[in-house]
Amino acid sequence: MKKLFIPLLMVFVVSSSIQAQDTKNSLQANLLYGSKIETAGFGLTFNLTGKKHEFSPSINAYLKKDGVSLKEINFDYHRLYGIGSKVKVFPIIGFGINSWEGSGAENETKFGLNLGLGGRYDINDKFHAGFQYKYSAMSHSGSQSVPTLTIAYKL
Numbered sequence: 197m198k199k200l201f202i203p204l205l206m207v208f209v210v211s212s213s214i215q216a217q218d219t220k221n222s223l224q225a226n227l228l229y230g231s232k233i234e235t236a237g238f239g240l241t242f243n244l245t246g247k248k249h250e251f252s253p254s255i256n257a258y259l260k261k262d263g264v265s266l267k268e269i270n271f272d273y274h275r276l277y278g279i280g281s282k283v284k285v286f287p288i289i290g291f292g293i294n295s296w297e298g299s300g301a302e303n304e305t306k307f308g309l310n311l312g313l314g315g316r317y318d319i320n321d322k323f324h325a326g327f328q329y330k331y332s333a334m335s336h337s338g339s340q341s342v343p344t345l346t347i348a349y350k351l
Contacts, residue, residue, distance in 0.1 A: 220245050222324065224348035228256060232340030235261040239268075243348065250274040250286070263299035268292055268332075272310055281318075288312040292332050308334035316346065324348050 224241040239256030251273055258266040272290030279285060290310040297303050311333070316326030328344040 220350055222348040222350045224252075224254075224346050226254065226256060226344050226346055228258075228342050228344040230258050230266060230340045230342055232338065233258050233261055233264065233266045235259045237266070241346070241348075245276070248276050250276055252290075260298065265297050266294060268294045270310055270332075272330075274314065283315065283317055285313070285315040288314055288328060288330050292334070294332070294334055294338050296338065304336065306334040306336050306338035308332055308339065312342075314344075316348075322350050324350065 222243045222245065224243055226237075226239040226241055228237045228239065229235070230237060235258050237256050237258035239254055241252050241254035244251045252270075254270045254272070256268045256270070270290055270292040272288050274286035274288055276284045276286050288310060292308055292310050294306045294308070295304075296306065309332075310330050312328060312330030314326060314328035314330075316324045318324045324347075326346045326348075328342075328346065330342045330344065331339070332342060333339050
């Protein structure tokens with residue numbers, strides 16, 4: 197799993213250096229819950245945002261439960277729909293890579309598809325807060341529902 201973090205880190209670095217006229221990128225903190233591992237988690241997302249489209253790679257780690265840990269990398273796409281001037285809603289589609297490790301768990305990496313819905317509210321010019329509900333359909337019985345609360349700083 198450590199080898200997978202290097203390519204994601206490269207995506208963050210390259211994405212953060214892209215400065216297009218119609219983008220409003222943000223660094224987002226995530227607080228999430230995994231229904232399969234049955235514990236809370238936390239993570240970071242870099243949102244590369246255009247007028248109507250957003251690419252959102254993320255890294256998440258869940259708290260250890262019964263000696264089992266879960267880390268994940270996601271590469272999600274959002275199609276943004278504005279509701280008024282401060283609210284955006286979006287469908288989520290993407291893919292993820294999960295690494296399950298510890299006692300009582302199969303130590304393996306699982307791959308799958310992410311599908312869900314999300315929304316966010318622009319608090320001011322620098323911050324937005326939101327909620328996402330995503331289903332990660334993973335290989336080898338690693339599938340889970342993941343509700344997430346988010347807060348982001350606009351770069």
